[in-house]
Amino acid sequence: MNGLPPHSSRASLHSDRPPRPQSAPGRALSPQRLEDRPLAEHLASQAHQLGKPIHIGRVNSRRRLGIADWFGCASADGTYLTYGPDQNLPRLLRWLGDLDHQPTLLTPERTP
Template sequence: MRWLEERAPFADRRLFATAPDVVGNAFATVNRSYPFLGRIRDMGCPAALVAQDYLEFCIWWSWDDLDCLFIGGSTGWKLSPAAAVLTRVAASTGKWVHVGRVNSFKRYRYAAVVMDADSADGTLLAHGPDKHLPSVLFWAQRLSLDTSSLLGADDLVYDPYDGRYELTPRPPAAAPPLAPAPALELEQLALI
């Protein structure tokens, strides 16, 4: 927060600022982030919630409380259909979508095509900008010129539980059926 305060004169040049998160844990992230989202906005900066593993199951947050959805989380979750659906919903509600850890053309293409992201970042440019900037610029040019890259994106969607990533065991497909409630007579209902 102090870093943002020191740069207040440049608030109009910021895309977003992320609220604190907990890597790989959406529930802990929402708990940690919520006290900061409003404070970030009060400083004149769009507030970003960092989406972590299983955010699709967390009901403790609202689209109205953020300006940007930043896709973080484990590689397996980040490349899951659930994360892609969250980004599409965010985009449909007018939220900025940002994807982190994009350091290859395949990941860049995934962020653009499957996630409909507005922006992406990675450490590639931090570790040799002179060497890697031409590659990143080529990715952008290739994606904009090669319409076939936009077709057949099925090869980009992964099953996060296929064993390539260290992700917790697959959640159950459906909740176990509830036991039927006992039948009550009208007299018994009147007492409830």
């Protein structure tokens, strides 16, 4: 018994909170999963408001790097360079350059 009437739910008591992802306990939140993205974006926004830096892991694609940029992550890591660094480093540097010069509709224009 949690002291709540049987017809009420915790979600209705905290309607200002984003919904929790329905997943296995202990599963990491991943903005790669579409169902996690709204919550991950909300948590990133909250961290920014609190002045906390954000880190994202498993960034091994241009798409995931774009998600990290969208969320305003201060750092990211992945194993992309581990496999074929001679070929993948120029590609990764190109991705980073694209992010620095790509304006978005929702954020102020960046200066190089």
